[in-house]
Amino acid sequence: MALKASSLSDIYMRFKPHLLMVISQIGYTFLYFITEASFNHGMNPHVYITYRHIVAGIVMFPFAYFLERKTIPKLTILLFAEIFILSLLGVGLTLNMYFASLRYTSPTFVASVINTAASLTFVTAILLRLETLDLRNSRGIAKLLGTMISLAGVMIMTIYKGPIMRNLWHSHHIHIEGNTAIHEHWLKGSILTIASCVTWSLWYIMQAFTLKRYPAQLSLTTWMCFLGAAQSAFFTVIIQHKPAAWRIGFNIDFWSTIYGGVVASGLIIFLQLWCTEERGPVFVTMFNPLSTVLVAALAYFVFGEQLYTGSILGAAIVIFGLYLLLWGKEGDKEAHIKTEGNSYSSTYDENNPKLQKTTSTEREIPQGEP
Template sequence: MASTASSNGGFCTRFKPHILMVLAQIGYTFLYFITEASFNHGMNPNVYITYRHIVSGVVMFPFAYFLERKQRPKLTIALFVEIFILSLLGVGLALNMYFVSMRYTSPTFVSSMVNTIASLTFIIAVVLRLEVLDIRNPRGIAKVLGTLVSLAGVTTMTLYRGPIMKQLWHPLIHIQGTTGNNHESWLKGSILTVASCITWSIWYIMQAFTLKRYPAQLSLTTWMSFVGAAQSAVFTATVQHKRAAWTIGFDIDFWSIVYGGIVVSGLIIFFQLWCTEEKGPVFVTMFNPLSTILVAILAYFVLGEKLYLGSILGAVIVIIGLYLLLWGKEEDQQVHSKEEEQSRVAYDEQKELTIQVVTSTESKVSAGGP
């Protein structure tokens, strides 16, 4: 019994980042449909982002303040500027473009395009030497192939539709859509989606640098929420002059803000920061395809949205690519652990040798030797 509990504990410890990222993608899956319902109800996306991050900051503040009092570094002006830029990338720019694009396209399309973030992040990480890439090693080849295969799967889901899969039953839930069907609206939404993906890739990379100088994930999440809310409020005030847009009732708008603030901008961002510090930004972004698959499944079985053969083929290809890259990253982790162990052993041996030399010298001095 004890050995079973120990093995389960070891499994959870080893795969904790994987479990957290799967939970994060499940959380993102529900976000797509809750926000779509809220926007179709009349909620302004920019107002939604502002309120959502206010809720996130208020909820995360007490946890950050009390749990990270001893490990939170001093906030300098330079560090605050860095957090300001980080918030601008991840909230002010990326999220505003992202949610506005959803009004012109669809949750399935947006969730598919988000998968390009992994490939973009991998390329930037390799250029900045945040990601080790050795194509002479099988693990290096696996990471490259995994990225390319995943990108091929995303491309398949985006460009190839194929025949429509037969609907098995009537949809359980119906969300009245108001997304633009004309070419101009779809093109506008596509451009905004691509722009948000590029911004998000830079945001993920910058997180890795900021966490080295500010290794307090709860506090960083709180700061990004408050600063991002302020940035979004300023932007919204310049484009939205109707006071009624800021008024919400106790309906889907309220619950979408609460869910987005507590679960997504609070809990999930904390998960991502922790996993970024442990595994790197590429590891975090490679789980995005799971959300696409879950969105397609939920849209088909629950909401009655059309499911095409291309989406199924693309999903299978994406899973294969994800497995290849995770295998390569797992090998990286094992090599890194071995290097740390070797460094620790070498340090202990050097320390022991130094102690022996000092002890020998002190013995000679006490005996009157030279």
């Protein structure tokens, strides 16, 4: 029984990062629908970003204070400036440019471009030596192919439609009022979308460096939320001059803000920081296309939206590519554990004068043992 419990514990610890990232993408899936309903209700996206991160900061602060106050590193001016830039990349710039781009393009276009952030992060991580890519072995090839295949699947999902799938579910569906506004200034929107994709990738990459100097995920999440809220508020005040835009009632706007703050900007950012420290930024970003798959499935089964064969084909390709990449990443984990083990063994032998050399037929025995 004890052996079985130990085995289950080992399996859980091995796949804990995978489980946490899947949970994160499920959280993002529900965020998509609740924010869409809120924006269609009249909520200003930039005001929403500000309020959402204020809520997240307030919720995360007690956990950061009580759980990390004894281990938190000293916050220097340079480190604060680094966290400020990290907040700007993750909140102040990325989210505001992302939502602004939706005004000028289409959700399909934005989704297809944003999902390329995983590939961009992969390339950047290799250039900065945060990620290894050895094409001489099968796992290295799997990481490269997995990234390219997942990107291809996302592009198919968002660009190619194909025949409409017949809806076999006859239950009552939930309907969300759509935004029928005509998108203009496509070039401006495209630039904003690409820029948000770049800053988002840089945000994931920078997290890996900041966590080395500030290894306190709860506190870092809290700082990013408060600083991001302040940055977003400054930006919103410049472009939004109507005080009425800042007022929200006890309706879908309120609940979307609470959900976005507690789940998306609080819990999920913390989980992503933990996984980034454990497995690196590429591991985290490669799960992002899962939310696209989950949104399409939920929209079909719950909201009664049309589902095209292109979406099913793309989803299958994304999952296959993700599997390849994760299989390749497991090789990195095994190599890292092996390297640490060899390093420990070497250090132990060098620092222990009691170990004596033996013949090939004898084991090394510390002096004094019987």
